[in-house]
Amino acid sequence: MLAKLALGNVRKSLRDYTIYFITIAFGVCIFYTFNSIESQQVMINATESQQMALKLLGGFMDAFSVFISLVLCFLIVYANNFLIKRRKKEFGIYLILGMEKRSISWILVLETVLVGLAGLIFGIILGIVVSQGMTLVTAWMLNSEVTAYQFVFSQIATIKTVIYFGLTFLLTLIFNIITINKQQLIDLINSVRKNERFTPPHLIRSVLLFIGALGCIAVAYYLMSQGTLFNDQVISLAIIALIVLGTFVFFLSLSGFFLKLLQQCKGLYLRNLNMFILRQINSRIHTNYVSMAFVCLMISIAIAALSSGTAIAGAITAEQRDDSPFDATLSIQRTIAKGTDELAVYAPLDIPRALQSQGIDLDSLGVSWVALPLYKGPAELNIQLPDGYVSDLVPNIIRLSDYNAAAALRGEKPLTLSDGRFVLRANQPEGVWKDALVKYLEGNPTIDIGGSRLSTSLELFNTTIIETLATRTTALDVIVSDAVVDAAVQNGSILPVHRTIVDIDYGTQTKESTVVDDALAQLVNGRSIVSADGVELGFILETKNNVMQTGSSATTIISYIALYLGMVFLIAAAALLAIAQLSETSDNVSRYRLLCKIGTEERMLRHALFCQIAIYFGAPLLLACAHAFVGILALNSTLSTMKGMDLLGSSLFAALVMVIIYGGYFLATYLGSRSILDREAIRQIAVD
Amino acid sequence: MPNILQTVNIVKYYGNKGNITKALTGISFDVEKGEYIGVMGASGSGKTTLLNCISTIDSVTSGHILINGQNITEMDRRSLARFRREHLGFVFQDFNLLDTLTCFENIALALTILKIPPRQIEKRVKAIAQALNIGEILTKYPYQVSGGQKQRVACARALVTNPSLVLADEPTGALDSKSAGALLESFRHLVHTRAATILMVTHDAFAASHCDRILFIRDGKLFYQLVRATETRKQFFDRIIEVVALMGGDSDDVS
Ligand SMILES: Nc1ncnc2c1ncn2[C@@H]1O[C@H](COP(=O)(O)OP(=O)(O)O)[C@@H](O)[C@H]1O
Ligand SMILES: [Mg+2]
Numbered sequence: 001m002l003a004k005l006a007l008g009n010v011r012k013s014l015r016d017y018t019i020y021f022i023t024i025a026f027g028v029c030i031f032y033t034f035n036s037i038e039s040q041q042v043m044i045n046a047t048e049s050q051q052m053a054l055k056l057l058g059g060f061m062d063a064f065s066v067f068i069s070l071v072l073c074f075l076i077v078y079a080n081n082f083l084i085k086r087r088k089k090e091f092g093i094y095l096i097l098g099m100e101k102r103s104i105s106w107i108l109v110l111e112t113v114l115v116g117l118a119g120l121i122f123g124i125i126l127g128i129v130v131s132q133g134m135t136l137v138t139a140w141m142l143n144s145e146v147t148a149y150q151f152v153f154s155q156i157a158t159i160k161t162v163i164y165f166g167l168t169f170l171l172t173l174i175f176n177i178i179t180i181n182k183q184q185l186i187d188l189i190n191s192v193r194k195n196e197r198f199t200p201p202h203l204i205r206s207v208l209l210f211i212g213a214l215g216c217i218a219v220a221y222y223l224m225s226q227g228t229l230f231n232d233q234v235i236s237l238a239i240i241a242l243i244v245l246g247t248f249v250f251f252l253s254l255s256g257f258f259l260k261l262l263q264q265c266k267g268l269y270l271r272n273l274n275m276f277i278l279r280q281i282n283s284r285i286h287t288n289y290v291s292m293a294f295v296c297l298m299i300s301i302a303i304a305a306l307s308s309g310t311a312i313a314g315a316i317t318a319e320q321r322d323d324s325p326f327d328a329t330l331s332i333q334r335t336i337a338k339g340t341d342e343l344a345v346y347a348p349l350d351i352p353r354a355l356q357s358q359g360i361d362l363d364s365l366g367v368s369w370v371a372l373p374l375y376k377g378p379a380e381l382n383i384q385l386p387d388g389y390v391s392d393l394v395p396n397i398i399r400l401s402d403y404n405a406a407a408a409l410r411g412e413k414p415l416t417l418s419d420g421r422f423v424l425r426a427n428q429p430e431g432v433w434k435d436a437l438v439k440y441l442e443g444n445p446t447i448d449i450g451g452s453r454l455s456t457s458l459e460l461f462n463t464t465i466i467e468t469l470a471t472r473t474t475a476l477d478v479i480v481s482d483a484v485v486d487a488a489v490q491n492g493s494i495l496p497v498h499r500t501i502v503d504i505d506y507g508t509q510t511k512e513s514t515v516v517d518d519a520l521a522q523l524v525n526g527r528s529i530v531s532a533d534g535v536e537l538g539f540i541l542e543t544k545n546n547v548m549q550t551g552s553s554a555t556t557i558i559s560y561i562a563l564y565l566g567m568v569f570l571i572a573a574a575a576l577l578a579i580a581q582l583s584e585t586s587d588n589v590s591r592y593r594l595l596c597k598i599g600t601e602e603r604m605l606r607h608a609l610f611c612q613i614a615i616y617f618g619a620p621l622l623l624a625c626a627h628a629f630v631g632i633l634a635l636n637s638t639l640s641t642m643k644g645m646d647l648l649g650s651s652l653f654a655a656l657v658m659v660i661i662y663g664g665y666f667l668a669t670y671l672g673s674r675s676i677l678d679r680e681a682i683r684q685i686a687v688d
Numbered sequence: 689m690p691n692i693l694q695t696v697n698i699v700k701y702y703g704n705k706g707n708i709t710k711a712l713t714g715i716s717f718d719v720e721k722g723e724y725i726g727v728m729g730a731s732g733s734g735k736t737t738l739l740n741c742i743s744t745i746d747s748v749t750s751g752h753i754l755i756n757g758q759n760i761t762e763m764d765r766r767s768l769a770r771f772r773r774e775h776l777g778f779v780f781q782d783f784n785l786l787d788t789l790t791c792f793e794n795i796a797l798a799l800t801i802l803k804i805p806p807r808q809i810e811k812r813v814k815a816i817a818q819a820l821n822i823g824e825i826l827t828k829y830p831y832q833v834s835g836g837q838k839q840r841v842a843c844a845r846a847l848v849t850n851p852s853l854v855l856a857d858e859p860t861g862a863l864d865s866k867s868a869g870a871l872l873e874s875f876r877h878l879v880h881t882r883a884a885t886i887l888m889v890t891h892d893a894f895a896a897s898h899c900d901r902i903l904f905i906r907d908g909k910l911f912y913q914l915v916r917a918t919e920t921r922k923q924f925f926d927r928i929i930e931v932v933a934l935m936g937g938d939s940d941d942v943s
Binding site: 600 | 746774800810
């Protein structure tokens with residue numbers, strides 16, 4: 001009997017339950033999908049380090065899931081509260097009909113369980129479908145292949161999802177029962193909320209505030225566009241404060257501003273229900289502006305996370321490809337012990353001979369290699385960067401023929417250098433660091449090496465990366481002709497080699513590159529060579545495979561975290577708006593009823609409702625897009641790692657996610673509100 | 689004079705099988721164009737129900753209602769809404785103004801939903817406000833003006849569209865006797881100058897004494913009719929009191 005009543009109720013108030021159901025289903029789906037990442041590896045042909053990456057990713061997801069589940073729990077309890085509020089009158093009627101409070105609580109329990117279970121099952125099914133696709137994406141991002149297709153079902157993720165959401169439902173249950181038991185019959189019956197006291201708007205004040213808000217936001221945008229977002233902490237804080245302040249004031253004054261504006265053009269103001277819509281929004285702005293501002297900021301973060309997350313990931317991959325010009329690089333470097341005289345410990349090093357003496361025979365692996373010694377420049381050789389940048393950098397010195405040998409190994413044309421010139425080389429093809437160097441070079445600087453004065457210019461600036469690197473350093477090199485280096489070494493004015501890199505090309509063996517990687521590692525493992533001054537030097541091996549994999553692991557982790565957070569923020573924002581709008585529509589029923597009484601067309605009413613909800617959803621979205629756009633541009637120009645960032649592609653991706661989640665909520669809100677309008681106003685004009 | 693309103697044996701039951709309230713049990717009467725009609729009766733006698741049925745806000749259980757020759761009992765919801773905004777004007781007991789709109793906007797609302805060109809709206813609102821003596825308060829919000837002024841704004845909203853029939857449910861119910869008298873005089877004036885037809889529900893004999901004709905309703909049926917001849921309002925008032933006493937209803941029993 002009770003179960004039937006509960007089922008009937010759910011069916012009757014299906015539209016009221018829509019938002020609640022969608023929120024559960026979306027939440028469960030996302031939660032399941034991201035928690036099933038670790039289980040997805042059965043399908044991925046992962047190397048050991050990739051498996052490590054997946055494990056790490058799983059760990060991250062675990063940690064974030066705690067936070068996310070709190071957000072979702074709050075949302076579900078909030079949405080459920082809205083439902084109960086709307087149905088208080090119905091429960092009052094049950095009480096009048098002689099039903100006991102205990103029975104009503106039971107109906108509620110059954111309903112909550114029913115909808116929760118349906119949402120949970122639907123969400124998990126959706127999650128299973130989505131996670132199949134995600135496996136392919138994971139494999140692609142990790143640069144590995146998918147083994148034969150296999151249906152992935154994560155038991156752990158399912159159990160976790162059921163436990164987390166089960167607890168959430170339990171919480172809503174407790175809330176519901178408390179709410180019902182606390183209520184007196186009379187409250188339940190008279191629970192039709194009275195409109196709060198109307199306060200007339202100060203339109204002029206709104207206009208001034210609105211201009212102020214735009215000013216705040218404009219200043220913040222300007223500061224961001226100056227690339228100062230990440231450089232100066234004080235300015236960063238100021239930017240954030242301006243944006244937050246501007247956003248709040250923006251929504252506080254938005255409707256008043258437009259009201260005033262539209263009142264100036266009577267043709268628009270007195271058309272259809274326009275003035276009603278604007279007055280309507282304006283009258284509730286004091287209760288709504290905070291949530292709109294919050295929603296706007298949450299969406300800004302979500303958009304920024306969604307688009308820059310994927311963009312950063314894409315950029316990292318692109319950068320990793322640039323950073324590994326050789327299949328492997330073996331570097332031999334000495335560290336300067338504290339307190340030792342720098343000059344004393346530098347002694348020339350003949351790497352080929354040293355390798356040979358240690359029995360390290362690179363040729364036996366069938367690879368081509370080039371040793372590229374880097375001479376430590378004397379302290380006087382510092383590069384004076386323009387004001388505001390770190391200055392006093394002592395570059396390494398590279399012999400032109402050595403550089404060209406490495407270039408030849410990459411299949412590149414040799415560099416030519418006319419007399420009295422030098423080339424400045426850096427690892428940074430983009431970004432602030434490069435800008436500083438460009439500024440320096442624009443002054444056509446000169447340097448002195450071993451008695452020769454050399455000059456350079458901007459056209460000679462070289463950003464070719466000469467070794468396979470794990471991370472881009474800010475190291476600077478000066479490439480000069482062999483004669484200059486030799487002369488300087490002769491007269492002792494140049495410092496000896498302090499680091500030698502051995503660039504290795506696998507030639508025809510690229511296919512079995514991992515085998516060669518292992519062989520190389522085997523060869524140098526535990527070996528060291530001793531320099532002329534008796535210092536033991538170790539080998540550092542960096543392989544292209546390694547760099548790419550570290551990169552792709554980072555990429556995957558960054559994009560998934562961004563996606564996870566972005567989507568949950570988006571859902572939270574949209575659900576908040578949806579619930580606020582639905583309760584607003586039911587608060588406004590008597591106003592709509594009056595409009596019906598005096599004969600307003602149904603189409604006009606629905607249009608007014610649509611406009612109202614569209615403005616509530618659209619305004620925060622538009623401002624958030626602007627915030628995110630400027631923010632992403634600032635990010636782009638500030639971080640040099642953003643090179644090759646595919647902003648368009650990732651923005652499209654963010655837009656797609658937006659449309660599905662935000663658009664879905666908008667549609668559900670409009671349909672729900674429309675059904676309130678239909679049932680409680682259009683079909684029930686005579687009431688009251 | 690042609691009939692603007694014709695009701696033929698209207699019956700209205702509320703509720704379903706087990707629990708029926710018979711609010712109207714067969715009422716027939718005609719109203720001529722330009723008449724100022726009052727409907728009186730005790731609380732619960734069915735006055736509001738009658739008005740709701742005529743105003744197409746509620747549907748009849750059986751019977752017919754013809755306004756301007758159109759049978760509104762056979763129209764669908766959309767045509768009814770259209771009929772209401774084009775032919776009817778409403779004045780409610782509790783004013784029913786939108787608190788978020790200024791008085792001007794409340795009146796203009798009736799025109800904007802008719803899609804009247806915005807240029808004309810301002811002129812027409814100002815004209816009707818002048819006629820009802822509320823030109824000064826147009827920029828104020830309803831909560832800033834008195835009850836009498838609120839009801840004048842509501843009247844202005846009802847009349848600004850030049851409806852063929854104005855339906856008023858206890859328009860003076862929430863007003864003190866002075867404002868009530870002034871409002872009823874304005875109504876009178878409008879009947880004469882605009883050839884408006886007014887059907888006013890009231891339980892107040894004083895308010896009813898401004899009318900041309902009064903229908904008395906008891907238990908959902910037409911009980912008696914009183915037509916004002918050449919007598920003064922005071923004399924008409926006394927005759928109304930007699931009928932009220934005859935009906936046995938208590939006129940102070942406010943509904
Ligand atoms: N929506 C309704 N549902 C059920 N009964 C109603 C409804 N509206 C009115 N009634 C009943 O119909 C009768 C007439 O009511 P009404 O027309 O409001 O009387 P009046 O306006 O003359 O005081 C009353 O008995 C009232 O209880
Ligand atoms: Mg009544």
